[in-house]
Amino acid sequence: MGETVSTPTLELCDIRKSFGPIEVLHGIDIALRSGEVHALIGENGAGKSTTMKILAGYQPATSGKILLDGKEVTFDSLHEGEEAGIVMIHQEFNLAEQLTVEQNIFLGRELRKGWLLDKAEMRRLTRSYLDRVKCRVHPDTPVSKLSNSDKQMVEIAKALSRDARVVIMDEPTAVLTNREAGILFEQVRAMREAGTAILFTSHKLSEVAEIADQVTVMRDGAVVRACPASDITEDEMATAMVGRDVSDLYPKHREEAENELALSVSGLDVPGFAEGISFDLYRGEIFGIAGLIGSGRTEAMEGLCGLRPATRDAMQINGQDVSIRKPSDALAHGLCYLTEDRKLRGLLLERGMRENLTLQALPKFGTLLIDRSAEEKALDQAIKDFDIRAGRRDVKVGNLSGGNQQKLLLAKVMQSEPKILIVDEPTRGIDIGTKQQIYAFLRRLADEGHAIIMVSSEMQELIGMADRVAVMRTGRIAGTLSGKDITEDAIVRLAMGVGATEYGAKKELA
């Protein structure tokens, strides 16, 4: 594919975009063709989002041309983009949470029979769209009750219902499990067969290699490479994105771990999510927790830290029995949790960096009144230590790129000086350069004698970073792997519940 020289369905020619005097896109050319899957990759802040928004008509370009079927167009509003058959699926979903799946799919173009809504027909069509994406939710379910992956599927069903000619997806797989991503890709292929032009972004280069026909790599607001996917390897993609070699993504493992016990928990129950979780954690070690989304990983860790109700048979930190009922108990024992959801649970997006940085450790910054100059100093230090690139010091945190938000979140958690740090999806949705920095930081922390638990959906990350990996399935630890046994195959088997015993899984109590 990609040999066709047909007119592109949608094309950007020498697009420039400035915010104030700052030019963020420096002459972008990109062509989406019917029946082609186009991957747009680059680090956070490379200009992918802005490019996509211009393509979809969300934002006007400062200069340059947009060609639709070879004819120049200007989209004055999002609506005109949709009229032209361009649908954009956001990372943060664009669904009305209180409405049902069916109401969402037909939102704004409800079918009518005379004056009344034609519910039967809408129901039938909704069912058929959902079937096409193999999504089993009931059309009457309110969207607020759906999981992220189901929401993603509903978004795609919505795009199908609009007979979109161009579908633009912003990191569609970021919230999906591998299996769900597989279903998504099947659907993407089906849309490609049907002649839709598809553009997507992803930080997972293996996906790009798997499904894309064309690859465009952006760096610092410019296209640095554009070629058929078959002409570029994953390594070359990463190198092009970062502008340097990133083969040393993961820092070196430690030669030998210490045997000093940092945390020991047995029989941790989090009602409705996890049961009978027991493990030991040693100082200087990175302990990975794998498992499918929904396997109770996050909830178990939140229960451990007193963030949600949980019971435990016994729990010791540094050999002492501890009782943790609320987050402050956990902090008092040097146990700290970094949330997987930096936007909804991690950071106050409307606030500045200083207030976010110190929120968790406010008592450190003055007893009666808050010492602002101490806060400013801490921010200086954090910006330096974590290489946070904010442009302006008083920027709202919501305007930072994902990578910088994650670094700030890490800095915030470190303000409470944890001895045991639990990081949940520490690199979700951030670029490879920032990932490398975060990995190096976590390893250094472990080398200094901290104990780290790393919950992650990315198996490569666990294999690259963890000294041991516990795999969770349906709320229990299905098995623990260490050293050379940590392989993708072994993790998947435990996570899916096949051949678990081979890997020395604990017996399930069932």
Added chain:
Amino acid sequence: MTSETTNSKQSGRALPSMSVLGPILALVLLVVVGALLNPNFLGAANITNVLARSAFIGIIAVGMTFVITAGGLDLSVGSMAAFIAGLMILVMNAALPSMGVGVPIILLGMLVAIVAGILAGLLNGFLITTVGIEAFIVTLGTMGIYRSLVTWLADGGTLSLDFGLRTFYRPVYFDGILGISWPIIVFALVVIIGEIVMSRARFGRHCAATGSNEHVAHYSNVNVNRTRLITYALLGLLVGVATIMYVPRLGSASSSTGVLWELEAIAAVIIGGTVLKGGFGRVWGTVIGVLILSLIDNILNLTDLVSPYLNGAIQGVIIILAVILQREAKAKG
């Protein structure tokens, strides 16, 4: 869109200009207009009068600023004030035969007001945080309850403080130190403490975090429920304080005491630049909001340019304008 390079130098100071300056400019404008329309406007008597009348709503509005900043709302404060005033009068009248007129009985009345205020605030807070009912609904309910209770206590009429007691208690509203009356002094103290707590203390930061995003607050070791509960208790306490200042003014309470105070307090908070959905609040802004509302009332009463009956309409326009101005300032920022 303003240029980012010119902003970077003075951004932090220059950015909130409209939302900061707006209420101040409006206040200055009102003072100028008032002074031009009536020479007595800037007289000591009138200024004292305006400030003393502002004090009740003002003291309550400071508490309301915390409640709203933490993402809550309290509609019950007007009824609560009437109920506390009624309760205070009943208790003092009942204690009169045994205690006689004197400082102790006044202190008893004050204690009743403070305790009743805190308890009423805690009740609101408990229903909202622990039971988990929306603030609007809870306080709509308690608003009706307190209003009805005071009507019942007064048997549909007016509860009056004993005449001797009233004479003794009067100075708490009408006297003061150095010509500044007590309500103004108390109002000033409440504002100063409130402003420091809001902008400089941990509690203020926790309120803003809770109102901004309660999940983030929870994950950041902020006790969200306790923070909210304290804001309601604090508001209740301040309603009690306001009532202590209010009772000696008329020496009575009835079902029409404190009517619409809640809306005036909320309006003052919003005019002052606090965000209604929570996450950002400033006490000094609330003070300006209170003063703007009182001055409009005062100016209309002093001049016959516009009928004083249109007071409400003008206040309404100001509230809406304030929010529009804030939104535009935000969009630019």
